[in-house]
Amino acid sequence: MIHVQNYINGTFRNSINNNCINNLNPATGDLIATIPKSDLNDIDLAVNAAKKAFPLWSNLTINERANWLKKIANELEKRFDEVAKLESKDTGKPITLAKNVDATRSVSNFRFFANLIEELENPEFGMDDAMNTIIRKPAGIAGLITPWNLPLYLLSWKVAPALVMGNCVIAKPSELTPLTANLLAEVISDIGLPKGVFNIIHGYGNECGQSLVEHPDINLISFTGGTQTGKIVAKTAAPMFKKLSLELGGKNATIILEDADFISNIDKIARSAFLNQGQVCLCGSRILVHESIYTPFMENFVKHVSSMRIGDPLDENTALGSLISLEHREKVESYIELAIEEGGKILLGGKRPELGEKFSRGAFLEPTIIEGLKFNSRTSTEEIFGPVVTIHRFKQVEDAIKIANCTKYGLAASIWTKDTELGESIAKRLDTGMVWINCWLHRDLRVPFGGVKSSGVGREGGFYSLEFFTELQNICTFYDL
């Protein structure tokens, strides 16, 4: 049992009110930690610490700050196994996923941004009689709010560029998954990062998170989470003119064209639907299949998904673990019921698996494949964020594009075809921020990440992150006196 504390001004401490929130392992229902139930008073403390630290931190050279990031990466790497284990216990995700994705990426995020600054250029625009020099200033105190599906992966994705550009940080991890954020605070404490530069406040979103967004001295908010919460964050931050980045939900289409090599890619297509039990904003939760290959595709797909092993998240052979909570499972199950009401047919799954006494209180759900739904039904267009995919037939490419765009979300899509030229021309007509062709979640950290419509505002990744975490200032010097 871990007693997690806030990390403020280089010190671990309880919330001022001393209240706590229980943190459960969603696979077993066991109590694994308590976290502070922080409020505005704790945010105030952290803001004051960050404000004090800001002059010193922002005045370091960018290389000096990059060296701090490298130290964080090295120290995190030493605790790789611990990160993976904590992440698996806290989220219910399979340990192999926690190792290959969460623990690996958290380290590489810090290294990537530390190295990227080598390529930063300071643009200058000369005029006949003057020179414009553009400089990058840190935005100030950055509020970073992160969700439960990829806890340290997404936190490090924000912390690294924020710090390297000279901001001080107040992070608010999801109350459901606090453990690896706490480990990051330990790492940062161990390497002796100047106090106040990095702070973590734990607590509920509507109390602690809301106070962070509302705080007048927080200059920038980077938020990843649900679209509904994103609306509240935007409503609060916009009138205060805070810099804002919102990475929200998705209802991504996987488009299988007539000529797709779906047999050799079936594992990748299944992975795109069910990675992390479908709890990744990029998951392809609607599969659009050309009618000429519908039957063989479905035979292969159903066979492959039914062979995915569901069970103990800490077992290396497990492909699917538990959902994040019993409440979230109920939400996902309500969509399965809705699908039946809407005329859908459950081809696979839809039930809670029998996994024995140890996991009887866990939030497990079988991977679920549904066909026969209208492409514009609620089940087919709303974000479920669980191990549920809907399958839709199409005849013409035009129909596939129409179905893919028929949702309020616009995050990502994947297209599977041997004709990559056709794939690219379809990609350009999809209303999404990202499209993968013959792959999925193939990430180059330099490229812009983010969505359109209700999937968010702004882009992070590579230089786009560095830009987001800075204010550009143009200095125009007139020569001709």
Ligand code: TXE
């Ligand atoms: O997210 P929330 P939840 C989607 C998915 C899921 C739904 C809800 O559909 O079912 O969102 O998940 C903090 N001011 N995604 O409830 O509530 C909160 O404490 C400031 C997609 O976990 O949006 C947490 O730290 N902060 C997503 C963070 O916001 C607030 C991944 C996200 O929580 C707040 C996760 C407030 N008023 C869920 N209220 C993705 N895009 O990857 C809450 N928070």
